[in-house]
Amino acid sequence: DQQVKQNSPSLSVQEGRISILNCDYTNSMFDYFLWYKKYPAEGPTFLISISSIKDKNEDGRFTVFLNKSAKHLSLHIVPSQPGDSAVYFCACGGSQGNLIFGKGTKLSVKP
Amino acid sequence: KAGVTQTPRYLIKTRGQQVTLSCSPISGHRSVSWYQQTPGQGLQFLFEYFSETQRNKGNFPGRFSGRQFSNSRSEMNVSTLELGDSALYLCASSRILGYEQYFGPGTRLTVT
Numbered sequence: 001d002q003q004v005k006q007n008s009p010s011l012s013v014q015e016g017r018i019s020i021l022n023c024d025y026t027n028s029m030f031d032y033f034l035w036y037k038k039y040p041a042e043g044p045t046f047l048i049s050i051s052s053i054k055d056k057n058e059d060g061r062f063t064v065f066l067n068k069s070a071k072h073l074s075l076h077i078v079p080s081q082p083g084d085s086a087v088y089f090c091a092c093g094g095s096q097g098n099l100i101f102g103k104g105t106k107l108s109v110k111p
Numbered sequence: 112k113a114g115v116t117q118t119p120r121y122l123i124k125t126r127g128q129q130v131t132l133s134c135s136p137i138s139g140h141r142s143v144s145w146y147q148q149t150p151g152q153g154l155q156f157l158f159e160y161f162s163e164t165q166r167n168k169g170n171f172p173g174r175f176s177g178r179q180f181s182n183s184r185s186e187m188n189v190s191t192l193e194l195g196d197s198a199l200y201l202c203a204s205s206r207i208l209g210y211e212q213y214f215g216p217g218t219r220l221t222v223t
Contacts, residue, residue, distance in 0.1 A: 041217075
């Protein structure tokens, strides 16, 4: 049973527009949430994180939103750039132990 | 600060053989985790080590094993290789269990 779900395997967005990637989790014990970006043949790169005591965290063009009651987090990229094209993984973890990753969403940003 | 390094980067083995992959974490990081990535399956958690002790283990058969040394370097071993073991094996290190992990480039294992 998947504890962390990314229900959209792919997303296509026009350059300059907003990209919204979504992630749902089932385990209420998770208290730390992260997003990673992965290019082919490379390891994932840490992007941004948020702890359960916050509902929003921004870093430049990237913003992560956390809705604890809905067990949902999202990553907003504004404005989207062609170089953002990659696979994005959400991960849930914290004091309960190891990180659990979703299966990823492939983002394509078209010029 | 040097990142996570993994060796070898590419490996080709035949069914039935065994393989050992190596990971050197970021200096100061005591936690090392291993993941298997296959197309469509995302990152499947294998195991996690902290201070030479296995703290968590994923749902993989006993053919997959690992260890961590006193300098935090880690190795994972896969015995009796099967075709389905072909994957990208990723190692990640962190200061604390369950928080930001930093990944190495991975080892691409092909089993023929």
